[in-house]
Amino acid sequence: xxxxxxxxxxxxxxxxxxxxxxxxxxxxxxxxxxxxxxxxxxxxxxxxxxxxxxxxxxxxxxxxxxxxxxxxxxxxxxxxxxxxxxxxxxxxxxxxxxxxxxxxxxxxxxxxxxxxxxxxxxxxxxxxxxxxxxxxxxxxxxxxxxxxxxxxxxxxxxxxxxxxxxxxxxxxxxxxxxxxxxxxxxxxxxxxxxxxxxxxxxxxxxxxxxxxxxxxxxxxxxxxxxxxxxxxxxxxxxxxxxxxxxxxxxxxxxxxxxxxxxx
Numbered sequence: 183x184x185x186x187x188x189x190x191x192x193x194x195x196x197x198x199x200x201x202x203x204x205x206x207x208x209x210x211x212x213x214x215x216x217x218x219x220x221x222x223x224x225x226x227x228x229x230x231x232x233x234x235x236x237x238x239x240x241x242x243x244x245x246x247x248x249x250x251x252x253x254x255x256x257x258x259x260x261x262x263x264x265x266x267x268x269x270x271x272x273x274x275x276x277x278x279x280x281x282x283x284x285x286x287x288x289x290x291x292x293x294x295x296x297x298x299x300x301x302x303x304x305x306x307x308x309x310x311x312x313x314x315x316x317x318x319x320x321x322x323x324x325x326x327x328x329x330x331x332x333x334x335x336x337x338x339x340x341x342x343x344x345x346x347x348x349x350x351x352x353x354x355x356x357x358x359x360x361x362x363x364x365x366x367x368x369x370x371x372x373x374x375x376x377x378x379x380x381x382x383x384x385x386x387x388x389x390x391x392x393x394x395x396x397x398x399x400x401x402x403x404x405x406x407x408x409x410x411x412x413x414x415x416x417x418x419x420x421x422x423x424x425x426x427x428x429x430x431x432x433x434x435x436x437x438x439x440x441x442x443x444x445x
Contacts, residue, residue, distance in 0.1 A: 230280040230297040233258055234305070237271045243288040249302060251275055260297045272305040339375045339412050341392035347371040347416060353401045354394030356421060360435050364423040368437070370401065371445075374413045385409075387442065389417060402433060407442035416443045 235253030242248070246261045251273060260275045267273065278299035285292045346352055350369035351359065372391035379385045387403040394400075401417070409415050419440035425433040 230258065230278050230295070232274070232276045232278070232299075233260075234274045235272070237267055237269050237273055240267055240269060241289060243286055247302070248286075248289075248293075248296070249273065249275075258297060259293050259295065260299055260302060262299050262302045265302060267302070267304065274303045274305060275299055276301070339373050339390070341373060341390055344371060344373065344391045344414065346391075352393035353389065353391050354398055356401060356435050357394055357398035360421065360423045363421045366421060367418065368421045369416065369418045370437075371414065371416050372401065374409045374411050374415055375400070377409055377411055379408065384439075387415070387417075389415060398434070401435065401437065403437045403440045403442065405440045405442045407440075407444075409442060409444050414445045416445060417441070 233251050233253050233256070235251045235257075237249050238252045238257065239250040240248060242264055245264050247264045247267060248259060248261045249267060250257055250259050258275070260278060275297065276299050278297035280295050280297040282295050283292060284296045347369040350371065351363070353370060353372055356363065356368060356370060370389065370391070372389040374387050375390050376388035377385065384404040384406065385408055387405065387409060389401045389403055390399055392399075403417055403419070405417075405419075417437060417440050419437040422436045422438055423434065425436050
């Protein structure tokens with residue numbers, strides 16, 4: 183499925199909702215690729231205006247809650263990190279990034295348009311992102327799958343005894359040499375500290391190897407491969423640098439569509 187962000191990271195963007203370009207401005211959340219018979223791609227929409235109205239339909243899929251909101255003049259579908267809501271609730275949906283002809287495999291449903299937003303607020307209550315505990319440390323923005331924060335990670339992982347990839351780089355070197363390595367094939371070995379599957383049609387990894395320091399010790403990777411937190415992986419791919427995925431998510435480096443081998 184074609185993503186809202188033209189290729190970049192889950193590079194990811196991002197990362198920080200990739201991202202990258204996973205993409206030049208990808209949808210903040212894509213669960214699954216199109217099913218047979220569904221549209222072959224989703225058309226990108228830069229922004230969709232916010233709305234205040236009543237919820238007329240809602241459902242959860244994966245880590246997201248979908249709501250159809252009616253303001254009396256129009257109805258829109260919006261998706262945000264999972265939160266508690268019921269039909270009849272009055273909510274505030276902020277401006278968001280959207281995808282047309284968005285197919286959710288989990289729901290087995292194609293939406294004409296879904297606006298992906300950081301949170302949906304119930305009128306008269308705290309912001310939904312606070313209710314769900316999904317705010318990240320980035321100024322209260324929601325837990326983007328490509329960010330380095332969130333309920334699923336990064337986990338505390340033993341980073342000892344990680345051998346540098348033959349002919350490759352450490353995570354710290356990727357950051358320190360990013361100007362020279364931009365756009366080039368790189369390889370790095372590390373351990374997975376966070377894994378987020380099926381976001382924007384890709385899986386997202388955060389990889390560390392004990393090198394670097396705060397801000398230069400965590401590598402974001404998008405891939406079709408799978409891995410578990412704690413796995414040692416060998417990552418290969420082209421290095422994207424200084425990726426701005428919008429909505430405050432910026433990455434110094436990102437490896438998109440990487441080949442990932444679990445060792």
